[in-house]
Amino acid sequence: MTSPSLTHLQRLEAEAIHIMREVVAEAQAPVMLYSVGKDSAVMLHLARKAFYPAPPPFPLLHVDTTWKFQDMYALRDRMARESGMDLLVYQNPEAQARGINPFDHGALHTDMWKTEGLKQALDLYGFDAAFGGARRDEEKSRAKERIFSFRTASHGWDPKNQRPELWNLYNARKNKGESIRVFPISNWTELDIWQYIHLNDVPIVPLYFAAVRPTYEWDGQLFMADDIPRLEKVLGYRPEIVERSIRFRTLGCFPLTGAVESSAATLPEVIQETLLTTTSERQGRVIDKDAGGAGMEVKKQQGYF
Amino acid sequence: MTDPVYVTDALIAQDIDAYLDTHQHKTMLRFITCGSVDDGKSTLIGRLLYDSKMIFEDQLAALENDSKKVGTQGQAIDFALLVDGLAAEREQGITIDVAYRFFNTEKRKFIVADCPGHEQYTRNMVTGASTADLAVILIDARKGVLVQTRRHSYLCHLLGIRNIVLAVNKMDLVDYSQARFDEIVAEYRAFASSIGIEAFTALPISGFAGDNVTAPSANTPWYTGPSLIAHLETVPVRGADDLARPFRMPVQWVNRPNLDFRGFSGLISSGSVKPGDSVRVLPSGKTSTVTRIVTLEGDLDQAQAGQAVTLTLADEIDCSRGDVIALADNPPEAADQFEATLVWMADEALTPGRAYWLKLGTQTVSATVRAPEYVVNVNTMERLAAKTLELNAIGVAEVVTDKALVFEPYAQSRTLGGFILIDKITNATVGAGMLNFSLRRAQNVHWQALDVTRKAHAALKMQEPAVLWFTGLSGSGKSTIANLVEKKLHALGKHTFLLDGDNVRHGLNKDLGFTDADRIENIRRVGEVAKLMTDAGLIVLTAFISPFRAERELVRSLLPVGEFVEVFIDTPLEEAEKRDVKGLYKKARSGQLKNFTGIDSPYERPENPEIRVDTTRESPEDAAERIVERVIGAWMPVI
Numbered sequence: 001m002t003s004p005s006l007t008h009l010q011r012l013e014a015e016a017i018h019i020m021r022e023v024v025a026e027a028q029a030p031v032m033l034y035s036v037g038k039d040s041a042v043m044l045h046l047a048r049k050a051f052y053p054a055p056p057p058f059p060l061l062h063v064d065t066t067w068k069f070q071d072m073y074a075l076r077d078r079m080a081r082e083s084g085m086d087l088l089v090y091q092n093p094e095a096q097a098r099g100i101n102p103f104d105h106g107a108l109h110t111d112m113w114k115t116e117g118l119k120q121a122l123d124l125y126g127f128d129a130a131f132g133g134a135r136r137d138e139e140k141s142r143a144k145e146r147i148f149s150f151r152t153a154s155h156g157w158d159p160k161n162q163r164p165e166l167w168n169l170y171n172a173r174k175n176k177g178e179s180i181r182v183f184p185i186s187n188w189t190e191l192d193i194w195q196y197i198h199l200n201d202v203p204i205v206p207l208y209f210a211a212v213r214p215t216y217e218w219d220g221q222l223f224m225a226d227d228i229p230r231l232e233k234v235l236g237y238r239p240e241i242v243e244r245s246i247r248f249r250t251l252g253c254f255p256l257t258g259a260v261e262s263s264a265a266t267l268p269e270v271i272q273e274t275l276l277t278t279t280s281e282r283q284g285r286v287i288d289k290d291a292g293g294a295g296m297e298v299k300k301q302q303g304y305f
Numbered sequence: 306m307t308d309p310v311y312v313t314d315a316l317i318a319q320d321i322d323a324y325l326d327t328h329q330h331k332t333m334l335r336f337i338t339c340g341s342v343d344d345g346k347s348t349l350i351g352r353l354l355y356d357s358k359m360i361f362e363d364q365l366a367a368l369e370n371d372s373k374k375v376g377t378q379g380q381a382i383d384f385a386l387l388v389d390g391l392a393a394e395r396e397q398g399i400t401i402d403v404a405y406r407f408f409n410t411e412k413r414k415f416i417v418a419d420c421p422g423h424e425q426y427t428r429n430m431v432t433g434a435s436t437a438d439l440a441v442i443l444i445d446a447r448k449g450v451l452v453q454t455r456r457h458s459y460l461c462h463l464l465g466i467r468n469i470v471l472a473v474n475k476m477d478l479v480d481y482s483q484a485r486f487d488e489i490v491a492e493y494r495a496f497a498s499s500i501g502i503e504a505f506t507a508l509p510i511s512g513f514a515g516d517n518v519t520a521p522s523a524n525t526p527w528y529t530g531p532s533l534i535a536h537l538e539t540v541p542v543r544g545a546d547d548l549a550r551p552f553r554m555p556v557q558w559v560n561r562p563n564l565d566f567r568g569f570s571g572l573i574s575s576g577s578v579k580p581g582d583s584v585r586v587l588p589s590g591k592t593s594t595v596t597r598i599v600t601l602e603g604d605l606d607q608a609q610a611g612q613a614v615t616l617t618l619a620d621e622i623d624c625s626r627g628d629v630i631a632l633a634d635n636p637p638e639a640a641d642q643f644e645a646t647l648v649w650m651a652d653e654a655l656t657p658g659r660a661y662w663l664k665l666g667t668q669t670v671s672a673t674v675r676a677p678e679y680v681v682n683v684n685t686m687e688r689l690a691a692k693t694l695e696l697n698a699i700g701v702a703e704v705v706t707d708k709a710l711v712f713e714p715y716a717q718s719r720t721l722g723g724f725i726l727i728d729k730i731t732n733a734t735v736g737a738g739m740l741n742f743s744l745r746r747a748q749n750v751h752w753q754a755l756d757v758t759r760k761a762h763a764a765l766k767m768q769e770p771a772v773l774w775f776t777g778l779s780g781s782g783k784s785t786i787a788n789l790v791e792k793k794l795h796a797l798g799k800h801t802f803l804l805d806g807d808n809v810r811h812g813l814n815k816d817l818g819f820t821d822a823d824r825i826e827n828i829r830r831v832g833e834v835a836k837l838m839t840d841a842g843l844i845v846l847t848a849f850i851s852p853f854r855a856e857r858e859l860v861r862s863l864l865p866v867g868e869f870v871e872v873f874i875d876t877p878l879e880e881a882e883k884r885d886v887k888g889l890y891k892k893a894r895s896g897q898l899k900n901f902t903g904i905d906s907p908y909e910r911p912e913n914p915e916i917r918v919d920t921t922r923e924s925p926e927d928a929a930e931r932i933v934e935r936v937i938g939a940w941m942p943v944i
Contacts (some may be wrong), residue, residue: 005544006611008333008414017613018572021557025626025667050570050613052601054562136405143404162402163734164428164650166435167723168572169664173732187416189407195328272321 009196016043016184017050018168019147020131023182024057026172027129033118034060034079034087036072037251038204039133041079042185042193045202047131048083059086061130063121065113066091067102067253069226075205090121102255103234109253119155128179129172137189147186153177194271208270210247210262216240221258224248231255249274327411334542337418337433337466339457340443345474349443349512350419353534354408356519403433412538424456427683427697428650431737434461435723438543439468441533446479446509450492455500456683458493462502463646463699463739465719468540469497469505472533476525477511483527500686508533547610551635552576552584553713553721555666556628560615568599568615569624571667574720576632577609578616583633586624587711592633593618627668629711629721637721639709640743646701646715647674649694651728651735657693658825660859661735663706665724670706671862672726673829676822677702692822694736703744707862715739729855730909762842766800770839771936772864775848776857776911777874778903779889780881782920783848786874789929790936791846797937799844804831806849819900825856832860839868844936852902854909872932873914878903880921 006014023030032047034040047056060080080087095112102109122130136143146162148170163171172180185193197204207224214225216239225231225241232238246259247270264273316324340346406417418433420426434440440461444454461469471493479485490507497505508517509525510533516522519534531539553574560568578584582595598605599615608614616630624630631637649655655674663672679688680700694700715722726736763770773790775783784805791803810817814830817823828851835845851857861869881903882890893901900906911917916935918928 005332005542006609007329008331009329011333011611014572014611014613018557021570021613022667025558049601051560052615053566053568053599054560137407143406144402159402164432164725164737165734166432166725166737167719168436169666169723169725171664171725171727171732171734173662173727175732187405187407189409189414191328191409192414195325198325199329268321268325271325272317275317275324 009192009199012185012188012192013046013049013196015168015187016046019170019182019184020047020050020056022170023129023131023172023180024051027180029125029127030058030129030131031061031088031122031125031127032056032058032085032131033133034062034076035133035251036062036068036076036205037133038193038197038208039135039185041202041204042188042196043131043133044079044083045196045200046184055084058131059088061088061090061121061125061127063114063117064089064091065109065117065253066096067109067113067255069205069207069224069251069254071205071207072251075203079203088121088125090117090124092117092120101234102253109256122155122179128174129182130179131182131184133185134183135188135190135193136186142186145183145186147183148172149181149183150174151179151181155179190274191271194267194274198267198271205251207248207251209266210245210264210269212243212245213259214241215244215246215259216242218255222246222261223257224254224259226254249277328409331409331412331414332542332544333414333416334439334537334540335416335418335437336439336441336537337420337430337437337461338441338443339420339430339461340453340474344443344445345512346443347419349441349472349474349510349518350406350417352512352515352518353415353417354406356515356534403429410534410538415537424453424683425697427456427460427699428648430457430460431464431648431650434464434466435719435737437461437464437466439470439537439540440466441470441472442505443472443474444489444493446473446475446482446485446489449489450496452684454493455496455686458497458502459500459681459683459686462500465715465739469502470533470536471505471507473507473509474512476509476516477514481509481516481522481524483509483525486528506530506536508536544611547575548577550575550610550717551632552578552582552630553632553637553718554578554614554616554630555668555711555720556624556626556630557667559625566617567621568597568617569630570613570615571630572613572720573608573610574666574718575610577607578614579607580604584618584630585633585636586622587629587631587636588639588709589623589628590636591620591622591624593620593622595619627666629666637711637713637718638743639711640745641706641709642744643704643706643710643712644701644741644744645704645724645738646699646741647677647694647704647726647736647738649696649698649700649736651733652696653728653735654696655694655736656825657702657822658829659853659855660707660729660862662727662729663704663710663724664727665710665712665722665740666720668710670708670710671729671859672704672706674726675703675705701741704738704740712740712743714742716741729858759840759842762840764842766842768799768842768844769868770842771844771868771870772835772839772860773844773846773870773872773932773936774835774851774857774860775846775872775874776851776914777876778878778881778908779850779901780884780886781874781876782918782925783850783874786872786918786925786928786932787846787848789925790932793929793933794844794936797933800842801844801846802838803846803848804835805847809849819906821853821900821906825853828853828856829859832856832863835860836863839864850902850908852906852908854911857911870916870936871911871914872916872918873911874918874920875910876920 092113100109100112134142146165215222216225244261245263247262248259264270338346404419406419408415418437420430420433442457473486473489486509509528510517516524517532520532554571556569556571558570560570578595580595584595585592595616596619597617598608657676658673660671660673663670677691677700680691680698682689713721722740724738725734728735775787777783787803791801794801814827817827835847838845892898893904902908916932
């Protein structure tokens with residue numbers, strides 16, 4: 001039976017699959033950035049649908065900071081195996097050598113491990129198109145970014161000089177050394193992501209669900225003590241560890257990702273809590289607040305995803 | 306302010322499963338909001354987001370803070386700040402790019418393209434309109450129908466938006482006067498019908514005060530229609546139109562994981578398909594039958610417009626990216642000459658005759674645009690004569706492609722009728738267009754198949770044809786060296802012909818001058834002549850300044866790979882000017898000669914020429930010897 005209108009999730013899914021196929025048809029060396037979060041999970045699922053029965057014809061790239069949650073590393077390795085895709089893990093050797101960490105180095109931590117790490121990895125492997133899971137509803141400067149976002153040879157983004165993007169026609173042409181970042185789920189909202197995960201049983205990191213976990217307070221926020229010995233070493237003292245029922249709305253480096261106290265242990269409960277919450281999902285992250293109202297825009301011009 | 310109509314929160318709290326079920330069956334509407342800086346557009350969008358609970362507390366706190374600092378509403382919340390994203394825009398207080406916003410109601414998800422209204426941002430509005438199902442045209446009730454109202458309406462109509470909402474905003478500032486509202490609607494109706502807009506829905510609203518935005522307002526008892534949101538929730542979405550038309554699917558990618566599977570992946574642009582359907586692959590015209598609709602969740606019984614699927618066919622027929630799979634007895638046409646409406650989007654104006662990449666659906670071809678028949682003054686709808694299209698210009702012109710495009714008129718299909726033009730050197734998207742109709746059917750003009758093939762011509766001469774394309778500044782030594790090369794090849798028994806710039810301009814191209822457009826046409830004709838000569842088996846030498854990279858690449862693209870040999874005679878400007886064999890530099894410097902390459906017209910150096918000759922280091926004789934060796938070594942069969 002055909003119905004006159006597809007649902008919004010069917011349309012969003014078709015749009016993302018169409019975008020992924022365009023990239024594979026037109027780029028020389030595409031890669032999918034995989035951060036193991038819920039948006040990455042949806043991206044990976046969409047990629048598997050887009051190219052079925054073939055496995056997605058590109059590798060997964062995890063730009064690692066070494067400070068991710070243990071559960072994230074576990075799911076990452078499992079998903080790479082199940083999808084039949086190559087998994088590339090890149091850790092910026094300079095950040096490694098200098099012992100860059102989120103406690104002592106603040107913004108430099110993100111800059112060195114993620115921004116610089118990403119640029120180094122893309123250059124190292126010569127990728128000319130990188131899929132990212134950014135959404136336009138996340139942050140104001142993303143609202144104006146194209147789906148095919150062009151980058152100069154030095155990975156710069158010029159918001160004033162973006163290519164017009166009409167209909168569903170994407171211009172993937174570029175000169176040698178230049179690259180494009182592609183955002184197939186640009187038009188999805190946080191709720192769409194959750195709903196899609198729910199409907200399609202997309203595997204996600206268990207940390208999104210509430211459970212009793214060891215926590216500590218730092219800088220006025222609640223964090224999970226994922227690796228207590230390492231934490232103690234960097235902090236120089238052993239923080240007071242308290243068992244609490246917590247979950248995460250967004251996942252990044254464990255010392256940078258604030259937890260929320262919660263009892264939402266199932267997906268519908270998580271969605272319920274998400275919808276009833278009164279703060280936006282990026283609020284738990286430090287990165288948007290630098291440089292006045294334009295933190296993300298500055299980061300993006302420097303090459304952050 | 307009236308209370309929002311949303312009961313979402315209660316349902317979420319009481320029965321999340323019921324809520325999820327509702328949400329799962331929502332449809333999606335994409336719309337564009339058009340208005341100028343002062344029409345209150347950003348305020349209205351901010352209001353929609355706010356009233357549909359899309360703004361969180363932390364964002365609201367930031368908003369209240371910003372409103373006091375840089376807001377324009379005194380101590381009240383300035384909703385406009387929510388949506389003016391980029392830092393530069395916030396400073397200038399204007400929206401300069403298309404931004405996409407999202408909100409939900411119980412019935413629909415909405416994607417709003419928020420576009421700037423000024424004339425210098427026509428391209429941004431066209432971009433936003435290209436994906437929209439509906440347009441909200443905002444009018445300031447105090448000002449009525451303005452020039453920009455007409456421009457926005459024209460652009461939305463041009464891009465094929467059939468649902469137009471006339472939102473007469475700031476009703477609070479005209480005391481909610483019905484007379485004023487009726488006056489504006491009547492004025493707009495007269496204009497709208499003059500440009501072909503058959504129907505529209507008019508609403509009296511206040512984005513600032515919230516009247517008739519989410520719920521009917523007590524301030525306008527004389528208005529009995531739906532609120533803006535109620536209208537947006539019930540207007541038909543585009544899917545129904547697409548579904549009613551015959552099946553078409555542009556092939557994006559051939560899925561071939563192993564020898565046993567060959568699937569064709571694409572987004573269905575119209576109609577529906579099921580296994581057993583008879584289909585035709587365009588442009589080849591071969592027919593087959595659909596065997597499976599393959600997805601990760603299992604095969605489908607049927608798929609429809611808007612779905613991204615993979616089809617398998619019963620027969621092993623040629624089908625690759627760029628082809629269109631269509632209903633067998635009602636396929637689209639293919640053609641290579643069109644009338645199109647174009648919107649120019651680059652700072653550098655259209656160069657008629659220059660080759661651009663044209664992307665339509667999944668097809669990418671080389672295309673040239675003739676000088677426009679007219680451009681449209683977007684404020685008055687007048688048709689004006691023009692030689693080119695400048696940034697933001699809209700005009701009608703003929704488009705010629707180097708091979709047939711499978712297409713449908715834009716009025717029938719956005720997918721098979723809408724295209725973009727890409728600069729071949731910078732790769733920037735420089736224009737967008739809508740095909741109106743084909744000027745002749747390509748399938749009626751068959752290429753004459755000749756029994757004596759180009760291979761046969763070349764074999765008789767015992768040589769491989771080639772074009773040695775000499776390029777460089779006037780006085781660089783092109784003709785001298787080309788002449789020497791031809792003499793040497795001739796002496797070796799090779800069949801050659803030298804096309805010289807000056808000589809060609811005495812005959813074939815004597816109607817052409819030295820403007821950029823004429824220079825491009827000059828090179829195009831020479832390229833075509835050279836190509837015919839290689840078909841005859843000749844080694845062709847050409848000596849033309851040919852200053853533009855794009856045209857040299859055009860000629861390269863006309864020939865089989867390897868047959869175009871770019872020979873860059875690299876003589877510095879000072880050196881060429883010092884020689885000044887024909888006294889032309891002197892004339893150009895004194896202003897007697899206009900558009901002279903190197904003086905007041907640019908020369909774009911070849912980036913990777915096959916052969917480069919530095920005439921300050923190598924004599925013409927040595928250079929000619931080297932070129933001949935290269936040509937014979939690479940292309941001459943050893944006999």
